[in-house]
Amino acid sequence: MDPALWSQLGGMFLAAFGAATILPFQSEVVFAGIQLAGSVPLGLLILVASVGNVLGAVVNYVLGRGIERFQDRRWFPVSPASLDRARGWYGRWGVWTLLLSWAPLGDAFTVVAGVLRTPFWLFLLLVTIAKTGRYLFLAWATASIAG
Numbered sequence: 001m002d003p004a005l006w007s008q009l010g011g012m013f014l015a016a017f018g019a020a021t022i023l024p025f026q027s028e029v030v031f032a033g034i035q036l037a038g039s040v041p042l043g044l045l046i047l048v049a050s051v052g053n054v055l056g057a058v059v060n061y062v063l064g065r066g067i068e069r070f071q072d073r074r075w076f077p078v079s080p081a082s083l084d085r086a087r088g089w090y091g092r093w094g095v096w097t098l099l100l101s102w103a104p105l106g107d108a109f110t111v112v113a114g115v116l117r118t119p120f121w122l123f124l125l126l127v128t129i130a131k132t133g134r135y136l137f138l139a140w141a142t143a144s145i146a147g
Contacts, residue, residue, distance in 0.1 A: 013052040020056025032142045046135045053131040057110040064114020098126035102134035
């Protein structure tokens with residue numbers, strides 16, 4: 001495979017992975033740029049972006065699973081009252097909020113899913129649907145705008 005193709009796919013993976021974590025990354029510009037360049041098959045681009053984004057969400061889930069052990073520490077960023085509110089909110093709306101994990105602030109849903117011990121298979125299914133749907137929509141929007 002062409003080294004340029006590998007570097008574009010690697011960059012896309014890293015941008016998508018970073019965008020799904022609690023880090024302030026954006027992957028849309030990278031995705032659209034690669035798509036418009038036409039140097040990567042669109043299906044492969046969507047696959048790599050989706051896998052990177054889902055794996056970033058898995059990092060959030062794992063962080064959520066382990067974060068409560070630190071809640072007694074003074075530096076812990078979430079108060080017990082806030083954590084209880086998040087539990088109530090997630091209890092009310094349920095796992096379906098994970099379908100919004102693609103949206104701004106959607107990464108918080110993936111952390112809360114870990115904190116509240118959402119079954120991993122269900123988390124992975126819903127987040128994969130959401131994240132892949134995001135890149136499918138972005139591919140369509142980019143193609144529509146580009147003409």
